[in-house]
Amino acid sequence: MVAVKAFSRASVCRTLRGSMKVLVVGSGGREHALAWKIQQSPLVDRVFAAPGNPGTAELGENVDIAADDLEGLVGFAVDNGIDLTVVGPEAPLCAGIVDLFRERGRLCFGPDRAAAELEGSKAFARRLCQHHRIPGPQWWAYDGLAQARAFLESRQDGPIVVKASGLAAGKGVVVCKDNEHARIAVSECFDGRFGDAGNVVLFEERLQGPEVSLITLTDGETIVPLEPARDHKPVGDGDTGPNTGGMGVITPVAIPPRLARQIETQIVFPTVHAMNREQRRYRGFLYAGLMLTQQGPRVLEYNCRLGDPETQPLLMRLQSDLVPLLLATAEGRLESVEAPVWDRRVAVCVVACSGGYPGDYKKGVPIFGLDRVATGPDLQVFHAGTRSTGGDLQTAGGRVLAVTALGDDAAAARERAYQALQAIEFEGMHYRHDIGAQ
Numbered sequence: 001m002v003a004v005k006a007f008s009r010a011s012v013c014r015t016l017r018g019s020m021k022v023l024v025v026g027s028g029g030r031e032h033a034l035a036w037k038i039q040q041s042p043l044v045d046r047v048f049a050a051p052g053n054p055g056t057a058e059l060g061e062n063v064d065i066a067a068d069d070l071e072g073l074v075g076f077a078v079d080n081g082i083d084l085t086v087v088g089p090e091a092p093l094c095a096g097i098v099d100l101f102r103e104r105g106r107l108c109f110g111p112d113r114a115a116a117e118l119e120g121s122k123a124f125a126r127r128l129c130q131h132h133r134i135p136g137p138q139w140w141a142y143d144g145l146a147q148a149r150a151f152l153e154s155r156q157d158g159p160i161v162v163k164a165s166g167l168a169a170g171k172g173v174v175v176c177k178d179n180e181h182a183r184i185a186v187s188e189c190f191d192g193r194f195g196d197a198g199n200v201v202l203f204e205e206r207l208q209g210p211e212v213s214l215i216t217l218t219d220g221e222t223i224v225p226l227e228p229a230r231d232h233k234p235v236g237d238g239d240t241g242p243n244t245g246g247m248g249v250i251t252p253v254a255i256p257p258r259l260a261r262q263i264e265t266q267i268v269f270p271t272v273h274a275m276n277r278e279q280r281r282y283r284g285f286l287y288a289g290l291m292l293t294q295q296g297p298r299v300l301e302y303n304c305r306l307g308d309p310e311t312q313p314l315l316m317r318l319q320s321d322l323v324p325l326l327l328a329t330a331e332g333r334l335e336s337v338e339a340p341v342w343d344r345r346v347a348v349c350v351v352a353c354s355g356g357y358p359g360d361y362k363k364g365v366p367i368f369g370l371d372r373v374a375t376g377p378d379l380q381v382f383h384a385g386t387r388s389t390g391g392d393l394q395t396a397g398g399r400v401l402a403v404t405a406l407g408d409d410a411a412a413a414r415e416r417a418y419q420a421l422q423a424i425e426f427e428g429m430h431y432r433h434d435i436g437a438q
């Protein structure tokens, strides 16, 4: 497969300097951080967010089109001469937004539908790993309740992980302590709570070890790894309680050079090659959720996009202009751009959530105190699930705000982030107190 090099980086900079219109698709903390970073690019004139949130509204213009309204989005891009569309969440990617934009002659950053299946179907991802010898846990997939139950009957009792194969907003994974727990998780998976995502259930051997999120930019030929980050998925301190979309992140994570090479040669390169061999050339952010086991690194999951909240601290540490990297990836000429430069300091992001999250929660709860937080280059509060009603800021989602701080070390970054959280209040607000503490 050969990359089509539309034009050189120098010519992009000459023709687009200060004139680009960029559309960010999505409305969470990741998209606020993307808009914040993109808006700083000297190449960019205007940033739009669809549908955006009160945070993106301060940086550019929000457009009232939902992230899953692909026709509406491409229509807006065509009518308004959008030069680059950057898709935050997985659902539009899995639904084929990149293919649709391509058909209409508009540049859209991210994997196309076939490549996004790496996240859209956990069963596909597991088969790919098995076929191409990419290390992961042992796994079994079933598309019916009876077969899944029969599997549990037949196995020795013990810990196991149950996953809905399709997209479930980070909530489709249950780490089970025994078969009884797994039986409940399986019934819930097939009871329709994840829609079609639960039609296929995956069982996985439960692995042990520290986790790391490794996100790489790739155009299918060249790979540019971002800095490693560590998400904290369970809702409670000390990794207790149910899994969430992510309660907070620290970056960088120290990875010994030998292990870093192992991750590259055993996981990242083989994944990109495997996708090429399957005729699903991957262009975009490739997120590998890894567990560093005693036997070596293992793939827990792939995502076809940037992580949320990994994006917030990563982009605060990224000193290079993001836009040339996105353009080069989308145009298949990543080889031609310089490697990104990172702030050497540590970034910590703590997510403030609605009472009850990741279960049911109220929306429309007034948020106070954001004006008391002194934001700047070392501290940002990214809006994740907020809305503005008559000028008042209210909660509008489970993960509400992502307070992100830089510091000379983890302790300093933590101190700054948690200090800022003290100023913010809303009824039911909760967050983890141990992000980046280990």
Ligand code: AMP
Pocket: 137, 161, 163, 170, 173, 175, 204, 205, 206, 207, 208, 211, 233, 243, 289, 300, 301
């Ligand atoms: P996933 O969305 O697949 O990354 O799963 C969410 C979280 O569940 C991961 O971050 C891990 O903490 C945990 N998890 C997923 N798969 C496994 C596994 N096979 N063994 C142990 N823990 C897992």
Ligand code: GLY
Pocket: 170, 231, 245, 246, 303, 306, 307, 308, 309, 310
């Ligand atoms: N923070 C995990 C994810 O974005 O999937």
